[in-house]
Amino acid sequence: MSVSEWIPDFARxxxxxxxxxxxxxxxxxxxxxxGLFFPEAYITATRQAVAHRKKWSLETLHLRLDIERVxxxxxxxxxxxxxxxxxxxxANLFVGLVLEGASWVDDQLVLNQGESVRLNPSQVRWVxxxxxxxxxxxxxxxVYLNNDRSDVLFTVxxxxxxxxxxxxxxxxxCLTASG
Amino acid sequence: xxxxxxxxxxxxxxxxxQDPLYRLYAREGSTGQKLLSSVRxxxxxxxxxxxxxxxQTNHIRMLMSSxxxxxxxxxxxxxxxx
Numbered sequence: 001m002s003v004s005e006w007i008p009d010f011a012r013x014x015x016x017x018x019x020x021x022x023x024x025x026x027x028x029x030x031x032x033x034x035g036l037f038f039p040e041a042y043i044t045a046t047r048q049a050v051a052h053r054k055k056w057s058l059e060t061l062h063l064r065l066d067i068e069r070v071x072x073x074x075x076x077x078x079x080x081x082x083x084x085x086x087x088x089x090x091a092n093l094f095v096g097l098v099l100e101g102a103s104w105v106d107d108q109l110v111l112n113q114g115e116s117v118r119l120n121p122s123q124v125r126w127v128x129x130x131x132x133x134x135x136x137x138x139x140x141x142x143v144y145l146n147n148d149r150s151d152v153l154f155t156v157x158x159x160x161x162x163x164x165x166x167x168x169x170x171x172x173x174c175l176t177a178s179g
Numbered sequence: 180x181x182x183x184x185x186x187x188x189x190x191x192x193x194x195x196x197q198d199p200l201y202r203l204y205a206r207e208g209s210t211g212q213k214l215l216s217s218v219r220x221x222x223x224x225x226x227x228x229x230x231x232x233x234x235q236t237n238h239i240r241m242l243m244s245s246x247x248x249x250x251x252x253x254x255x256x257x258x259x260x261x
Contacts, residue, residue, distance in 0.1 A: 003245075003246060010214070010215075010218070013211060014211050014215060017204070017207055017208050017211050020204050020207075020208075021204075021208060036203075036207055037206075037207055037210045037211065038203070038206065038207065038210075041203055041206070042203055044199075045199040045200050045202070045203040046199075046200070048199035049198065049199045049200050052199070
């Protein structure tokens with residue numbers, strides 16, 4: 001990365017942190033995940049926060065990523081309390097998740113011709129039991145820090161269009177977080 | 180340049196808060212602040228060297244060379260994160 005790319009990127013990161021420092025409540029903020037210096041630590045922190053708040057054991061928590069959905073009233077359906085505790089609302093053009101090799105149509109992955117798709121704000125949730133739709137077919141996808149695909153932040157199970165069959169695993173579909 | 184102004188960067192967040200997200204952002208803030216300081220110092224040193232007020236070091240020489248070439252500067256400088 002050259003200085004002319006690095007400096008604006010660094011400045012945007014500082015701007016995010018600067019705006020965060022003005023918040024009273026840091027548990028409920030929209031975050032540019034790829035703009036954090038330690039994005040994996042963010043995922044870990046959300047997990048710890050949920051475990052702590054709900055008095056759940058860390059080992060029992062499962063990660064959910066709700067693509068293009070925020071404030072899902074069904075979040076944390078286990079105790080019946082709607083809680084948008086750890087959503088990632090990636091609103092700005094530069095800061096969202098990008099889906100590579102597939103589009104998000106009718107709440108599922110549909111393979112495309114390999115192009116990248118910018119996603120609307122999505123939310124991360126930690127749930128205790130599997131609340132998945134038994135009729136849906138899931139594929140485990142990596143969420144990479146950026147499109148050089150060298151750092152995996154986490155992996156998520158996402159529903160996909162069944163007609164794609166095994167193609168979904170051979171097309172190297174993934175998500176990236178750098179925006 | 181606006182980014183060269185002082186960033187508050189979460190300095191007011193203390194390290195003794197037990198909330199995991201709070202601690203995360205405090206760490207992000209201190210990392211950003213340290214990195215910003217070293218970037219500013221390096222760039223200020225370049226200016227001083229150009230003005231004749233500072234002797235070149237290997238670090239500054241590498242920095243100036245990679246700045247003009249525009250390649251891999253960040254790696255040379257240890258301006259790590261982004």
